[in-house]
Amino acid sequence: MKLLVTGGAGFIGSNFTRLALKTKSDWEVTVLDKLTYAGRRENLEDLDDEPRFEFIHGDICDEKAALCAMEGCDTVVNFAAETHVDRSIDDSSSFVRTDIEGVRVLLEAFRREDRHLFLQISTDEVYGSVEKGRSNETDQLAPRSPYAASKAGGELLAMSYWITYGVPVTVTRASNNYGPFQYPEKLIPLFITNAMNGEPLPVYGDGLNKRDWLFVEDHCNALLKVIEKSEPGRIYNIGAGQEYTNREVTSSILEVTGTDRELVRYIEDRPGHDRRYALNVDLIENEIGWKAETGFDEGIRKTADWYIENRAWWQSIKSGEFREYYRSMYADRLKNSRGSI
Ligand code: NAD
Numbered sequence: 001m002k003l004l005v006t007g008g009a010g011f012i013g014s015n016f017t018r019l020a021l022k023t024k025s026d027w028e029v030t031v032l033d034k035l036t037y038a039g040r041r042e043n044l045e046d047l048d049d050e051p052r053f054e055f056i057h058g059d060i061c062d063e064k065a066a067l068c069a070m071e072g073c074d075t076v077v078n079f080a081a082e083t084h085v086d087r088s089i090d091d092s093s094s095f096v097r098t099d100i101e102g103v104r105v106l107l108e109a110f111r112r113e114d115r116h117l118f119l120q121i122s123t124d125e126v127y128g129s130v131e132k133g134r135s136n137e138t139d140q141l142a143p144r145s146p147y148a149a150s151k152a153g154g155e156l157l158a159m160s161y162w163i164t165y166g167v168p169v170t171v172t173r174a175s176n177n178y179g180p181f182q183y184p185e186k187l188i189p190l191f192i193t194n195a196m197n198g199e200p201l202p203v204y205g206d207g208l209n210k211r212d213w214l215f216v217e218d219h220c221n222a223l224l225k226v227i228e229k230s231e232p233g234r235i236y237n238i239g240a241g242q243e244y245t246n247r248e249v250t251s252s253i254l255e256v257t258g259t260d261r262e263l264v265r266y267i268e269d270r271p272g273h274d275r276r277y278a279l280n281v282d283l284i285e286n287e288i289g290w291k292a293e294t295g296f297d298e299g300i301r302k303t304a305d306w307y308i309e310n311r312a313w314w315q316s317i318k319s320g321e322f323r324e325y326y327r328s329m330y331a332d333r334l335k336n337s338r339g340s341i
């Protein structure tokens with residue numbers, strides 16, 4: 001199998017690329033990545049001596065780059081995206097461009113030849129906020145943030161290529177991932193690294209929003225199985241069934257980092273903040289034979305250990321352009337914050 005992994009220098013893409021090369025001895029992987037603020041070449045540098053690995057710096061919206069990178073590949077796994085909800089609320093333009101138009105460009109390049117599979121990595125956010133029960137793959141989509149709406153557009157476009165042209169497309173919708181190499185703008189790595197620095201942990205609203213936390217390696221294992229076993233035209237939810245409120249996640253982070261609760265601050269909420277996501281994963285369990293293996297207690301410990309052991313990785317991010325992002329996103333809200341759990 002020869003894979004093109006787009007967005008492979010980001011969080012999930014780099015974990016996926018490493019796992020694919022480690023566990024599939026006859027697979028080759030080419031990564032195409034624009035190296036936006038979230039994509040880091042160093043996330044893959046341990047693979048540079050691997051002859052089955054190649055890195056190409058380029059944009060999925062660039063037709064030539066997409067065609068060139070896809071040469072000889074039978075499978076495309078599209079992780080490339082703008083991914084942070086808060087940034088999409090600030091400016092949605094790059095989200096529409098990469099998460100919708102980028103998917104179109106890749107699909108057009110893909111369908112020039114007969115290939116095995118186009119795997120579009122989507123998200124549980126396309127279902128919108130789920131107050132009760134669990135989302136099934138057949139549920140109506142109701143995205144509520146510009147990020148979620150762009151991801152819904154991308155996966156609908158991908159599925160339309162299956163229906164219209166018979167392009168072999170599979171869509172996966174995963175829940176919130178956490179683990180090594182996650183950019184420290186997202187809840188878990190932000191709070192772990194802030195705790196390590198003795199800085200405030202800014203919880204949005206009342207902190208009772210719930211997410212289903214999936215350890216990144218479990219997600220990547222699910223994707224490897226989907227590539228080998230999925231029929232085209234299928235959609236699979238991927239979740240771990242480990243639902244926690246943001247308060248509970250924060251408490252776990254305080255515990256694994258040995259941090260005082262005084263650092264916890266409640267700040268003004270995210271606009272349109274989805275209250276809860278929850279997935280029914282019966283389909284992937286029954287058809288593909290995958291189940292998450294990592295419990296949240298184990299996963300959060302492994303994650304904290306990784307950030308403790310890789311301080312240089314996140315310190316270099318946090319000392320760069322991230323500082324201005326953090327100031328604009330949090331400074332005023334922290335001034336008006338309330339304290340402790
Ligand atoms: P990330 O932000 O860490 O990485 C995104 C990667 O895409 C970066 O390497 C970036 O440089 C690259 N990229 C962005 N625009 C590009 C472009 N135009 N051309 C080429 N490369 C580009 O994201 P992540 O958290 O690893 O998410 C990966 C995928 O999984 C995304 O599609 C996301 O929507 C989806 N997803 C993420 C989660 C999660 O919890 N992180 C959950 C479900 C689904």
Ligand code: DAU
Pocket residue numbers: 083084085086122123124125174175176177185186187188190202203204205209210211246270277
């Ligand atoms: O559900 C899958 C999605 O999970 C992915 O598709 C997205 O790419 C990914 O970013 C993630 O989206 P969320 O918005 O759920 O993740 P985030 O880490 O930004 O926030 C998780 C929860 O924590 C959410 O309820 C908002 C809250 N939060 C987040 C930050 C950054 C805080 O309370 N404080 C914060 O500073």
